Amino acid sequence: MSQPAMPQHTVESITEGLRTKRFSAVEIAREALEYAERENPKTNAYLMLCPERALATAAEVDRKLAAGEGAGALAGVPIAVKDVILTKGVRTTCSSKMLENYIPPYDATAIERIEAAGGVIIGKTNCDEFAMGSSNENSYFGPVRNPVAPDRVPGGSSGGSAAVVAQGTAVVSLGSDTGGSIRQPASFCGVVGVTPTYGRVSRYGLVAFASSLDHIGPFSRNVRDSAAVLRVIAGRDPMDSTSAAAPVPDYTAGLNGDVRGMKIGLPVEYMKHATGETADLVHNAVAKLREMGCEVRDISLPSTDYAIATYYVICTAEASSNLARYDGVRYTFRSTDAGGPDENKLLAMYRNTRGEAFGDEVKRRIMLGTYVLSHGYYDAYYLKAQKVRALIARDFTNAFKQVDAIVAPVSPFPAFRIGEKVNDPVSMYLSDIYTITGSLAGIPCMSVPCGVTTERSAGDAGLPVGLQILCNHFEEQKMFRLAHAFENS
Numbered sequence: 001m002s003q004p005a006m007p008q009h010t011v012e013s014i015t016e017g018l019r020t021k022r023f024s025a026v027e028i029a030r031e032a033l034e035y036a037e038r039e040n041p042k043t044n045a046y047l048m049l050c051p052e053r054a055l056a057t058a059a060e061v062d063r064k065l066a067a068g069e070g071a072g073a074l075a076g077v078p079i080a081v082k083d084v085i086l087t088k089g090v091r092t093t094c095s096s097k098m099l100e101n102y103i104p105p106y107d108a109t110a111i112e113r114i115e116a117a118g119g120v121i122i123g124k125t126n127c128d129e130f131a132m133g134s135s136n137e138n139s140y141f142g143p144v145r146n147p148v149a150p151d152r153v154p155g156g157s158s159g160g161s162a163a164v165v166a167q168g169t170a171v172v173s174l175g176s177d178t179g180g181s182i183r184q185p186a187s188f189c190g191v192v193g194v195t196p197t198y199g200r201v202s203r204y205g206l207v208a209f210a211s212s213l214d215h216i217g218p219f220s221r222n223v224r225d226s227a228a229v230l231r232v233i234a235g236r237d238p239m240d241s242t243s244a245a246a247p248v249p250d251y252t253a254g255l256n257g258d259v260r261g262m263k264i265g266l267p268v269e270y271m272k273h274a275t276g277e278t279a280d281l282v283h284n285a286v287a288k289l290r291e292m293g294c295e296v297r298d299i300s301l302p303s304t305d306y307a308i309a310t311y312y313v314i315c316t317a318e319a320s321s322n323l324a325r326y327d328g329v330r331y332t333f334r335s336t337d338a339g340g341p342d343e344n345k346l347l348a349m350y351r352n353t354r355g356e357a358f359g360d361e362v363k364r365r366i367m368l369g370t371y372v373l374s375h376g377y378y379d380a381y382y383l384k385a386q387k388v389r390a391l392i393a394r395d396f397t398n399a400f401k402q403v404d405a406i407v408a409p410v411s412p413f414p415a416f417r418i419g420e421k422v423n424d425p426v427s428m429y430l431s432d433i434y435t436i437t438g439s440l441a442g443i444p445c446m447s448v449p450c451g452v453t454t455e456r457s458a459g460d461a462g463l464p465v466g467l468q469i470l471c472n473h474f475e476e477q478k479m480f481r482l483a484h485a486f487e488n489s
């Protein structure tokens with residue numbers, strides 16, 4: 001059988017193929033679905049495919065094209081969606097037993113916008129349960145394997161969305177990022193992953209983990225495709241009061257501007273922890289940026305050391321509140337254990353439902369979050385964390401007075417072995433050190449591939465490493481321009 005074209009497709013190649021009638025949207029959708037079906041056993045990246053919905057959207061694209069109507073910026077592009085984003089009529093599980101059979105009654109705004117732009121949703125991707133994790137090993141439906149290095153994790157929590165793009169079973173995908181869940185898996189799988197400014201993309205229909213930190217963003221194989229997807233999903237949405245009214249620029253049109261003279265900051269607090277091949281590859285990337293005419297200088301983000309503690313207080317506090325809704329009444333799963341004869345039946349139902357259907361990491365976070373919000377501890381933990389969060393954000397505000405963009409590693413190490421860190425949650429939490437600061441500040445950040453290690457995986461491939469680029473609020477355009485120039489160098 002000849003090599004399928006699927007893994008090479010980009011938004012541009014599909015737009016071009018449809019325009020020149022080399023293929024139809026239905027043909028591309030069929031090809032993507034078949035390829036995903038065949039390849040998925042290698043990675044477990046898709047939890048389900050939705051052929052009916054995909055073929056119906058694709059047929060509508062073909063109809064519009066035949067009628068000479070505009071079919072949209074993502075016409076015919078096969079797109080996978082992290083299973084924390086609601087898809088009407090298509091099961092959405094958050095990789096949790098709690099929502100194993102949950103069929104949402106409405107679409108997330110990002111999904112509506114993608115389909116309005118002709119994008120073809122082909123399936124839902126595996127992730128850490130309720131997006132809590134850094135390795136995709138916290139899924140009720142089993143871990144995802146990194147397509148580049150099958151003995152390794154793909155990163156998390158949006159591991160499936162990164163894997164399908166790396167594997168070529170989707171052209172682009174959507175993930176969610178609360179503390180690094182788009183950038184880190186993008187780095188581990190060697191693809192582009194973008195966390196937009198907080199509020200840039202509506203969270204309506206994104207199942208809440210930590211509402212003040214949750215973002216939806218794209219994965220793709222090149223910067224241009226992420227820019228195209230972000231343009232479609234960004235913008236004010238009356239259904240999300242935290243979504244920003246700022247106009248959405250044409251990110252793709254802005255890609256080719258000059259980066260000569262751009263001022264780039266390298267945070268000393270990050271680089272002093274960075275070791276091994278990851279640090280080498282980031283230093284090489286910085287040298288490349290200099291060659292491209294950027295002015296690179298050291299900057300300081302002095303509150304960095306407090307970021308992990310701050311994040312794990314705030315995100316667990318918000319999670320404990322957000323996840324209180326899974327009570328056995330409203331969302332599908334209910335324990336059949338009604339408790340002993342002397343027990344309060346209602347409390348027994350709550351306890352047994354939550355006890356049986358949440359995984360260990362989710363329970364750990366609900367307990368931690370409940371504790372930091374409890375009477376007597378609120379001021380010491382939650383309120384304190386909010387104050388430190390403001391300091392972390394101020395570090396960035398100060399830095400962006402001196403520089404246009406900041407570059408940094410995404411993760412202290414490349415993809416680790418499946419099982420290597422599962423019994424050590426603290427070491428797993430520490431792996432978020434470079435991504436959490438940007439999330440707490442709500443600024444746009446992304447990962448763009450910057451090379452592979454000489455360390456080999458079991459499949460004898462080098463391990464991908466991403467370069468993180470961070471910009472000030474709503475400066476996605478500048479961030480894309482720098483990433484695109486770097487990618488082309």
Ligand code: GLN
Pocket residue numbers: 131132133134156157176177178179180181182209315432
């Ligand atoms: N790894 C981080 C966590 O476990 C980030 C998760 C995320 O961004 N959703 O919370």
